[in-house]
Amino acid sequence: MGADHAPDKSLSQRRRVARLILKRLTKLYPEIATALAYTDPWQLLVATVLSAQTTDENVNRVTPVLFARWPQPDDLAVASPEEVEEVIYSTGYYRQKTKSLLALAADVVDEFGGNVPRDLDAMVTLRGVGRKTASVVLAEAWGDPAIAVDTHVKRVANRLGLTGNADPGKIESDLKELYLKETWAGISMRFIQFGRDVCDARRPRCWECPLRDRCPFEPKTARPRNAP
Numbered sequence: 001m002g003a004d005h006a007p008d009k010s011l012s013q014r015r016r017v018a019r020l021i022l023k024r025l026t027k028l029y030p031e032i033a034t035a036l037a038y039t040d041p042w043q044l045l046v047a048t049v050l051s052a053q054t055t056d057e058n059v060n061r062v063t064p065v066l067f068a069r070w071p072q073p074d075d076l077a078v079a080s081p082e083e084v085e086e087v088i089y090s091t092g093y094y095r096q097k098t099k100s101l102l103a104l105a106a107d108v109v110d111e112f113g114g115n116v117p118r119d120l121d122a123m124v125t126l127r128g129v130g131r132k133t134a135s136v137v138l139a140e141a142w143g144d145p146a147i148a149v150d151t152h153v154k155r156v157a158n159r160l161g162l163t164g165n166a167d168p169g170k171i172e173s174d175l176k177e178l179y180l181k182e183t184w185a186g187i188s189m190r191f192i193q194f195g196r197d198v199c200d201a202r203r204p205r206c207w208e209c210p211l212r213d214r215c216p217f218e219p220k221t222a223r224p225r226n227a228p
């Protein structure tokens with residue numbers, strides 16, 4: 001076989017390591033899903049917009065009220081901003097979030113007949129929806145192949161050597177090159193949970209990390225004397 005046909009060994013090797021990492025994370029988190037409460041893609045889209053700069057628990061406290069009063073995009077598109085602000089007030093940035101939600105609802109009604117489009121390129125045309133939000137909805141609500149890159153995914157993927165990029169779009173491409181398409185939907189939530197539980201931004205728990213032997217990050221942290 002000529003050199004032209006030689007497999008890209010470094011890519012093959014990186015894929016093997018990446019898949020081993022995902023296998024271990026899947027063992028650690030066999031069942032994982034967003035903590036946001038929702039019953040359909042529209043509700044998850046709204047909840048994801050509301051989750052900026054606040055906790056999922058805070059969002060879950062307001063969404064039952066929000067969806068009871070304005071169940072569908074056409075209800076929310078014509079809602080009074082002051083009333084929506086009052087309902088979502090406790091999630092923070094309530095004025096901006098209200099503007100985003102009303103614009104988002106209007107776009108879903110005007111451009112997509114009231115249904116959230118099941119397509120990344122279409123979803124990012126909605127006002128206030130970026131690739132991260134669109135990917136969360138595709139992967140979580142439909143189980144479609146999508147990888148949402150948030151701050152945890154960015155940090156964990158970089159520390160583990162799965163990417164060398166800082167730009168979320170490039171990180172998404174790097175991960176998609178390493179992983180089989182059928183596993184994409186299960187990647188983000190596992191990386192996010194692992195980033196919260198083990199690979200913390202400031203104090204990673206390297207001493208008890210199940211990926212330690214595959215992680216090029218240095219210096220690895222040692223168990224503090226007072227650690228449980």
Ligand code: SF4
Nearest residue numbers: 199204206209215217
């Ligand atoms: S060894 Fe440390 S830096 Fe590497 S993935 Fe584990 S916790 Fe993160």
